[in-house]
Amino acid sequence: MLRRLWQSAMIGLARSSSLKGWIQKNRTAAAMMQRYVAGGTAKDAVATARDLAAKGISVSLFYLGEYVETREGIDEAVREKLSAIKALSEAGLDIHVSVDPTQIGLGVSSDLMTENARVIGKALANAARGPGRHCLMLDMEDHTTVDATLALHDDLAADGVPVAVTMQAYLKRTEADLAARIRPGGMVRLVKGAFVAGPEIAHVGNAAIKENSRRLIDLMLSEKARDRGFYPVIATHDDRLQAYAIERAEANGWALDAYEFEMLFGVRTKLAETLAASGHRIRLYTPFGRDWWPYGIRRIGENPASLPLLVRSVVSG
Numbered sequence: 663m664l665r666r667l668w669q670s671a672m673i674g675l676a677r678s679s680s681l682k683g684w685i686q687k688n689r690t691a692a693a694m695m696q697r698y699v700a701g702g703t704a705k706d707a708v709a710t711a712r713d714l715a716a717k718g719i720s721v722s723l724f725y726l727g728e729y730v731e732t733r734e735g736i737d738e739a740v741r742e743k744l745s746a747i748k749a750l751s752e753a754g755l756d757i758h759v760s761v762d763p764t765q766i767g768l769g770v771s772s773d774l775m776t777e778n779a780r781v782i783g784k785a786l787a788n789a790a791r792g793p794g795r796h797c798l799m800l801d802m803e804d805h806t807t808v809d810a811t812l813a814l815h816d817d818l819a820a821d822g823v824p825v826a827v828t829m830q831a832y833l834k835r836t837e838a839d840l841a842a843r844i845r846p847g848g849m850v851r852l853v854k855g856a857f858v859a860g861p862e863i864a865h866v867g868n869a870a871i872k873e874n875s876r877r878l879i880d881l882m883l884s885e886k887a888r889d890r891g892f893y894p895v896i897a898t899h900d901d902r903l904q905a906y907a908i909e910r911a912e913a914n915g916w917a918l919d920a921y922e923f924e925m926l927f928g929v930r931t932k933l934a935e936t937l938a939a940s941g942h943r944i945r946l947y948t949p950f951g952r953d954w955w956p957y958g959i960r961r962i963g964e965n966p967a968s969l970p971l972l973v974r975s976v977v978s979g
């Protein structure tokens with residue numbers, strides 16, 4: 663109950679455009695958020711990606727912005743995704759970008775989102791001719807967007823775009839959605855879910871969500887999934903869940919390069935480095951851009967200990 667209230671409050675703060683406009687001008691708050699954001703441009707983010715690559719850590723670049731509703735904002739997001747693809751390609755790194763469906767048009771129409779996703783997918787497929795891994799990773803937003811996001815994923819996959827999709831352990835439907843993408847040997851990133859919903863459609867409370875995460879990891883790292891060439895991405899900062907995934911992978915004969923972990927840039931960095939040092943594939947979701955408030959407040963929501971620091975910076979800055 664408390665978790666739901668807290669998360670709902672964070673989602674409300676993330677979507678408040680007046681608060682966003684005001685706080686993003688605050689230099690001290692902006693400086694504090696730099697922990698989670700790799701600069702204002704794709705070039706800045708690629709410089710960070712090079713440093714991480716030297717430590718055996720890969721990235722997925724994400725241009726900041728969600729629930730974009732103007733044509734101008736949508737066009738800008740598409741341009742920035744394309745510049746991220748170009749910058750990664752020129753740097754000889756994995757060409758891996760994350761995209762929120764509402765950034766590229768879902769709030770306007772499914773057709774606009776699909777058209778933009780195809781443009782990004784085509785640029786990615788053209789750029790990704792050399793070695794390295796490449797992927798257009800679809801983020802998953804609130805539960806009202808799941809059908810459209812899965813349909814987009816399936817359309818792009820049928821067209822041969824190297825696409826993957828995020829699925830959320832808090833939603834009850836995820837087990838069936840996941841099974842349907844394991845069968846053809848796709849690629850799915852599993853997260854707990856940054857949104858809230860009622861018990862009709864969602865697992866409620868940390869314990870229930872974590873238990874469902876384990877059930878979904880069982881499916882993702884099963885022998886059957888391995889034999890189908892499915893590629894699991896376990897995206898969490900929860901070291902116990904990571905250990906559980908490693909134990910399942912070892913028990914079912916998964917090679918170390920047949921699955922990966924993903925974490926967020928700036929969160930539990932040492933844990934990411936430890937995974938890399940032990941030979942595991944690890945990628946960091948690495949945002950760039952100036953629209954940092956909705957993303958940053960979600961991170962604060964997951965780490966309430968840093969809230970007083972944010973409030974102090976806003977008051978003093």
Ligand code: FDA
Binds near residue numbers: 857897925930964
């Ligand atoms: P959990 O919140 O249980 O935290 C585990 C440990 O990490 C705790 O010790 C905690 O304190 C620490 N920790 C977690 N967050 C922290 C922070 N910000 N700062 C400091 N410490 C922190 N969600 C979604 O709905 N759709 C999506 O598309 C995505 N995409 C996505 C990609 C990737 C790569 C990741 C890692 C996460 C997402 N998420 C997401 C967010 C996800 O749903 C979830 O809200 C967060 O990852 C927090 O859950 P964890 O499983 O990490 O563990």
